[in-house]
């Protein structure tokens with residue numbers, strides 16, 4: 001379900017500057033096979049935040065075939081270099097990402113790991129400047145204490161699907177994914193260590209600053 005008039009989504013996406021042919025190809029592939037990438041407007045916000053905090057180390061949980069990774073890699077490259085960790089549990093998606101990100105010129109920046117994402121973050125050294133979370137939604141609540149531990153003070157967490165196509169408003173929806181999103185939202189907004197805003201672009205992104 002689209003929560004806003006489709007004109008609004010199109011308008012927001014159209015405001016994003018033109019992307020490279022490879023990025024356009026990744027966007028078309030998502031449309032063709034209905035793969036849930038973050039899309040241009042959310043990608044631009046991720047890029048903006050990563051540039052604004054001068055992020056040099058970004059850890060992504062649930063990276064797919066590298067579309068969101070490309071936005072963070074662009075920011076990190078323009079910030080003078082660093083690392084974006086691409087983590088997904090599907091080998092084929094990791095390989096697809098490798099090809100796209102190599103074509104985009106981010107080979108020096110992106111590190112790949114085929115793994116359950118929370119397990120990978122648990123073993124990662126950190127602290128990170130920015131963590132992006134887009135994993136299975138029922139795991140969102142348990143991800144928060146770990147993310148808090150691995151993010152530096154002054155770092156930013158971005159987490160996708162916080163409006164969940166409006167399913168969060170349906171009191172009858174008690175599925176683990178919907179419950180996970182509701183619970184995560186409650187946990188982070190009631191924790192005084194975070195400054196939180198839910199930005200209602202696309203499927204809703206929480207952007208949270210760790211004090």
Ligand SMILES: C[S@@+](CC[C@H](N)C(=O)[O-])C[C@H]1O[C@@H](n2cnc3c(N)ncnc32)[C@H](O)[C@@H]1O
Pocket residue numbers: 036037038039061062063064065066067068069087088089090093115116117118134135136139
């Ligand atoms: C919604 S897609 C997002 C893709 C990417 N963030 C983007 O916007 O381009 C989430 C991806 O993460 C993977 N995934 C979901 N939960 C995961 C987990 N716990 N550990 C590793 N990968 C996970 C899914 O298989 C899928 O490929």
